[in-house]
């Protein structure tokens with residue numbers, strides 16, 4: 001279990017399905033990130049058992065209430081979706097329920113995950129990608145020190161449409177300068 005000032009990052013549990021559905025059914029969350037809104041508690045349970053069972057995938061839990069209100073994780077290998085990503089590198093992904101937007105909670109979670117990537121897992125670079133127009137997500141990356149790397153056009157999203165995706169990267173060297 002990982003903690004920050006306001007959050008606990010812990011593996012997803014089957015008993016989180018109801019909370020997950022409450023936030024992930026909102027069409028403001030999934031589609032901008034490339035996945036469909038959840039359609040039922042059973043659907044959310046299935047995601048917990050499959051997608052969220054991957055290593056380094058965390059429920060973003062508010063310390064104040066104990067409720068999981070979002071997800072953040074580090075993806076390796078097959079989960080990576082740019083050919084530019086190399087061995088010893090990873091990608092961070094995240095979302096948080098609409099009622100909690102704008103409180104800096106995801107930047108807080110991402111900064112802790114970056115610490116895990118570089119100081120605990122010994123990675124050499126961490127990537128983060130956002131689809132064109134997702135300014136909110138780009139702001140998270142900028143606040144956490146990521147720098148623009150490249151753009152991939154005409155990419156097939158998991159939802160079947162074609163999108164432009166911008167990739168940001170933070171190297172181990174850049175990270176060590178940030179934390180000074």
Ligand SMILES: CC(C)(COP(=O)(O)OP(=O)(O)OC[C@H]1O[C@@H](n2cnc3c(N)ncnc32)[C@H](O)[C@@H]1OP(=O)(O)O)[C@@H](O)C(=O)NCCC(=O)NCCS
Pocket residue numbers: 028029030032033094095096097100101102103104105106107129130131134135136137139140143
């Ligand atoms: C992107 C996201 C994770 C940001 O999380 P967060 O904890 O709200 O992050 P922040 O509080 O730092 O806010 C980031 C930006 O969102 C925007 N924002 C904040 N609150 C907002 C609100 N209530 N309504 C609309 N936009 C808002 C602002 O542009 C803000 O940047 P700023 O601090 O420079 O003003 C969240 O908006 C989200 O889950 N979006 C949908 C899923 C998604 O896009 N995931 C990433 C896929 S790449």
